[in-house]
Amino acid sequence: MEYKNKVEIDQERCKGCGLCIDACPTGTLGFSEGFNAKGYHPAAVVNPEKCIGCGFCYQMCPDVCITVSTLEKAKA
Amino acid sequence: MSYKIKFKGPESLSGKEFTYCPGCHHGIVHRLVAEVIDELGIREKTLMVAPVGCSVFAYEFFDVDGTVAPHGRAPAVATGMKRAMPENVVFTYQGDGDLAAIGTAEILHAANRGEKITTIFINNAIYGMTGGQMAPTTLLGMKTTTSPYGRSAENEGYPLHMAELLSNLPGVAYLARTKVNKPQDVLKTKKMIKKAFLAQIEGKGFGMVEVLSTCPTNWGIPPVEANKWLEENMVPEYPLGVYVDKVGDEK
Numbered sequence: 001m002e003y004k005n006k007v008e009i010d011q012e013r014c015k016g017c018g019l020c021i022d023a024c025p026t027g028t029l030g031f032s033e034g035f036n037a038k039g040y041h042p043a044a045v046v047n048p049e050k051c052i053g054c055g056f057c058y059q060m061c062p063d064v065c066i067t068v069s070t071l072e073k074a075k076a
Numbered sequence: 077m078s079y080k081i082k083f084k085g086p087e088s089l090s091g092k093e094f095t096y097c098p099g100c101h102h103g104i105v106h107r108l109v110a111e112v113i114d115e116l117g118i119r120e121k122t123l124m125v126a127p128v129g130c131s132v133f134a135y136e137f138f139d140v141d142g143t144v145a146p147h148g149r150a151p152a153v154a155t156g157m158k159r160a161m162p163e164n165v166v167f168t169y170q171g172d173g174d175l176a177a178i179g180t181a182e183i184l185h186a187a188n189r190g191e192k193i194t195t196i197f198i199n200n201a202i203y204g205m206t207g208g209q210m211a212p213t214t215l216l217g218m219k220t221t222t223s224p225y226g227r228s229a230e231n232e233g234y235p236l237h238m239a240e241l242l243s244n245l246p247g248v249a250y251l252a253r254t255k256v257n258k259p260q261d262v263l264k265t266k267k268m269i270k271k272a273f274l275a276q277i278e279g280k281g282f283g284m285v286e287v288l289s290t291c292p293t294n295w296g297i298p299p300v301e302a303n304k305w306l307e308e309n310m311v312p313e314y315p316l317g318v319y320v321d322k323v324g325d326e327k
Contacts, residue, residue, distance in 0.1 A: 062103030
């Protein structure tokens with residue numbers, strides 16, 4: 001399923017601080033249940049349909065592990 | 077239909093993983109500085125001076141040439157670099173233990189001489205790397221490992237306000253205090269950092285941005301709560317705002 005906006009999190013880079021989850025205004029993000037190699041519960045996209053592409057998570061991420069992209073309309 | 081990238085890490089970061097604790101604001105400010113370097117297109121001529129402290133490896137994280145100065149002496153080293161190579165852009169990245177404690181003389185005189193350098197000052201009210209000792213910027217009543225009953229004005233003096241101190245000097249072209257605990261503030265901070273770089277590029281003088289920042293590890297509170305603690309305790313003590321602006325707004 002393709003949604004309008006897409007958040008990608010580099011979970012191996014993530015340190016699980018939760019600042020992106022706190023900053024997200026729509027509840028798109030949450031903690032992953034699994035661990036990464038560092039032993040943290042990384043942030044994960046739990047409700048991808050809710051993302052509005054505001055980039056707040058990207059602004060707050062201290063480890064630069066978030067990429068936000070949006071669907072581009074095909075040029076006619 | 078294809079996805080177009082809206083927000084992605086800046087190119088001026090080397091891509092190396094930061095060595096900071098989870099939730100540390102150093103990472104956010106690193107990203108902002110790198111974004112500003114990207115936007116101004118000055119990566120190839122930018123030189124950085126890293127401090128001593130948590131951000132001692134900052135030169136590893138930026139994709140620019142850089143060095144490390146002895147504790148507190150980053151503005152002095154940056155002065156030399158800028159005077160030897162005036163066409164380059166030189167910035168220092170310092171914490172409060174580095175800039176406000178051992179390096180007070182260097183920053184004061186570099187600012188007073190109006191050196192055309194930019195300083196990013198991270199104020200988290202504590203010594204981070206050495207294990208949470210009291211810094212000159214520690215708040216009154218705040219408990220640290222060297223002020224276990226809380227800082228008292230009688231014993232340890234008052235918190236040092238660097239932005240107010242430097243704002244009286246005529247050599248300063250841009251000076252602001254900001255914070256990065258909310259996405260809106262992060263965007264504001266980016267504009268301020270850009271102006272501090274423009275103050276140097278346009279040859280107007282010294283530019284500094286003081287960023288109030290958290291240290292969840294040594295404050296002993298989780299990252300999200302640390303953001304709230306900063307808002308409730310540090311912002312009343314350290315008023316935010318632009319203190320000196322000789323750069324003007326972009327047209």
